[in-house]
Amino acid sequence: MAKAEKLQVQGEMKEMRLQEALREALRYEMARDKRVFVFGEDVALFGGAYGVTRGLLQEFGDSRVRDTPISEAGMVGLAVGAAINGMRPVVEIQFCDLLPLCMDQLVTHAARYHYMTGGRISVPIVIRNKFGTRPGGGPSHSSCNHGAFVHFPGLKIIIPTTPADGKGLLLSAIRDPNPVLCFESHHLYGVKGPVPEGDYTVPIGVAAVRREGKDLTIVTCGGMILKADEAAVELKSKGIDVEIVDLRSLAPLDKETILKSVAKTKRAMVVDEGPMVGGVTSEIAAVIQENLFSDLKGPVVRVGAQHIPPPHSPPLVEAMIPDVDRIVRAALRLVEGKKPS
Amino acid sequence: MLSTAKREEMLRMMIKLRAFEEKLEELYQKRAMYGSTHSYRGQEAVAVGVCSALEPRDLVASYHRGTGHLIAKGADLYRLMCECMGRLEGYSKGRGGKMHMGDMSFGFLGNTGTVGATVPIATGAALAAQLRGSKEVVVSFLGDGAMNQGVVHEAMNFAGIWKLPVIYVCENNLYAMTVSVEKSIAIKHVAERAKGYGFEGKVIDGNDVELVYAETLEAAEKGRAGGGATFLECLTYRWDGHFGGDPGTGYRRKEEIEEWKRRCPIKRLKEKLIAEKNLGAGEFDMMSAAVYSELDEVTKRALASPMPAREFDLDSIYARSEVGHG
Numbered sequence: 050m051a052k053a054e055k056l057q058v059q060g061e062m063k064e065m066r067l068q069e070a071l072r073e074a075l076r077y078e079m080a081r082d083k084r085v086f087v088f089g090e091d092v093a094l095f096g097g098a099y100g101v102t103r104g105l106l107q108e109f110g111d112s113r114v115r116d117t118p119i120s121e122a123g124m125v126g127l128a129v130g131a132a133i134n135g136m137r138p139v140v141e142i143q144f145c146d147l148l149p150l151c152m153d154q155l156v157t158h159a160a161r162y163h164y165m166t167g168g169r170i171s172v173p174i175v176i177r178n179k180f181g182t183r184p185g186g187g188p189s190h191s192s193c194n195h196g197a198f199v200h201f202p203g204l205k206i207i208i209p210t211t212p213a214d215g216k217g218l219l220l221s222a223i224r225d226p227n228p229v230l231c232f233e234s235h236h237l238y239g240v241k242g243p244v245p246e247g248d249y250t251v252p253i254g255v256a257a258v259r260r261e262g263k264d265l266t267i268v269t270c271g272g273m274i275l276k277a278d279e280a281a282v283e284l285k286s287k288g289i290d291v292e293i294v295d296l297r298s299l300a301p302l303d304k305e306t307i308l309k310s311v312a313k314t315k316r317a318m319v320v321d322e323g324p325m326v327g328g329v330t331s332e333i334a335a336v337i338q339e340n341l342f343s344d345l346k347g348p349v350v351r352v353g354a355q356h357i358p359p360p361h362s363p364p365l366v367e368a369m370i371p372d373v374d375r376i377v378r379a380a381l382r383l384v385e386g387k388k389p390s
Numbered sequence: 391m392l393s394t395a396k397r398e399e400m401l402r403m404m405i406k407l408r409a410f411e412e413k414l415e416e417l418y419q420k421r422a423m424y425g426s427t428h429s430y431r432g433q434e435a436v437a438v439g440v441c442s443a444l445e446p447r448d449l450v451a452s453y454h455r456g457t458g459h460l461i462a463k464g465a466d467l468y469r470l471m472c473e474c475m476g477r478l479e480g481y482s483k484g485r486g487g488k489m490h491m492g493d494m495s496f497g498f499l500g501n502t503g504t505v506g507a508t509v510p511i512a513t514g515a516a517l518a519a520q521l522r523g524s525k526e527v528v529v530s531f532l533g534d535g536a537m538n539q540g541v542v543h544e545a546m547n548f549a550g551i552w553k554l555p556v557i558y559v560c561e562n563n564l565y566a567m568t569v570s571v572e573k574s575i576a577i578k579h580v581a582e583r584a585k586g587y588g589f590e591g592k593v594i595d596g597n598d599v600e601l602v603y604a605e606t607l608e609a610a611e612k613g614r615a616g617g618g619a620t621f622l623e624c625l626t627y628r629w630d631g632h633f634g635g636d637p638g639t640g641y642r643r644k645e646e647i648e649e650w651k652r653r654c655p656i657k658r659l660k661e662k663l664i665a666e667k668n669l670g671a672g673e674f675d676m677m678s679a680a681v682y683s684e685l686d687e688v689t690k691r692a693l694a695s696p697m698p699a700r701e702f703d704l705d706s707i708y709a710r711s712e713v714g715h716g
Contacts, residue, residue: 123544126510127517133499134518135715153504163709166492167483171709202707226709
């Protein structure tokens, strides 16, 4: 682990998976703040499709932990109303593929309420959902549409990668006075790491440097952190020193950390599991070149998903989303200054 | 039976709603307001009957034709007028306009131009009341057009399964913009749908302010006592077109409009009070004149008030702290 990855906390730490760390945040805040309640499909008796809400029903009762009908748009709408009337709802949506069902409530109402009421009303809601492309999910159960939401002003968007960030970012999200979309990666739910006990928050809108390096900056988020890290190890063996910036939040975007890193390495690659067209990679590449064009030793390189719906079969999925080899090859081309073949 | 004072108060409020729409229409013609009007003339008994039956802590959510609900729930006429005119001192500082306001200081959850969108929001506010045990009830105003939006169905299902303290007040004015209910709803009365959600649905005369008041009071008491939701289908009619510039005649027969004008909710209560000798014709005229003159005064002030600066503020999209909650 590079020095930048170490947690700056004192006190007790506990080893746990991301899904448990997210549960820790929910438990901690539900115990502390009576206004917090959780609802969604299968979140109570079953404990959530990914086990994140397991045990909350037993601990907090069926008033504050509610199973809902299959009714995503209604859930988000109810959350907006409950928030305006003084509560702190946390909604679970099982797949990010289902967020389009909630678009009007999410992007036209939750996100715009504060602005459109002249600042009179804020909407503190958290919408948790799973994202990640993998074989077997197919076009309606394995999307990465996180980038699409960056377009809409008023939403905050977090993507925890480490278990510690899972707890710290979700706790910040529940306490935030604005609507927060929390994208939880399918690829990271089971990954273990140390998590601080007690009241531990990570600020929204602050990226993390996961690995320090001097030759190339890889900016990424979510499950792609695993592949970027693997690629960095391989590139190290080839003499290329990679720095990895984990965005953690897409909105607000921590431009400062991105630009500081790229100003140092003078080479930038953006890696994302979502489509490159109109997505995270295009936005960040634009931010980098607008600010650092004359300092760059080469073009900002993008390694993202192809612009197709997520397919079902493993080879088709492999062809769609970035892998370690694609990242390594793109890095070599960039560092060696060769034109892409 | 309602006291004379209460009924006079409702009569005055109905005149205020009508006068506001007439003033807006005048400003619209002069291009002194932005966007369109959505006149509430003809439907005044619904907003006034409902809001008069509520307690100050109760909440309402509205929609694009929302000026009547705003005024009846207690909005300040000056701030409302400023918002219609895109002025800085408007409820939303000119950012929202007539269709987008919200202020919990008088229990107004908000209105919006997406038909049906505030129905789940109202339902969620009722869920908050239930979770807290705070006993306020929530009124969700909606039109017949909203009844065919998916999210309205979802919200009403939630209200049914969780027995939420919400009253759905459906103002059936027979047309969704230009499309008649006969063309868009296959059953005679949308109130029948309430049965499918597990709560009571009633069809009432929406031009009878005293009846609307009584039905709302009953539904509110039921909601407060934990009896769940009620659906009130208020049969009414908008005198004007859907928006400023729509004469409202291309899709409606002249006779139909005239027939509904004869059922004017203001005239109805006025004549009743006069027949009971509880109001003199002269008193009514004075009441009416006072309302119109107040509105002239408000309009004058709003016209003299500042426009927002020509700038955008990226900070304004996020709240720094929690604001405006119940």
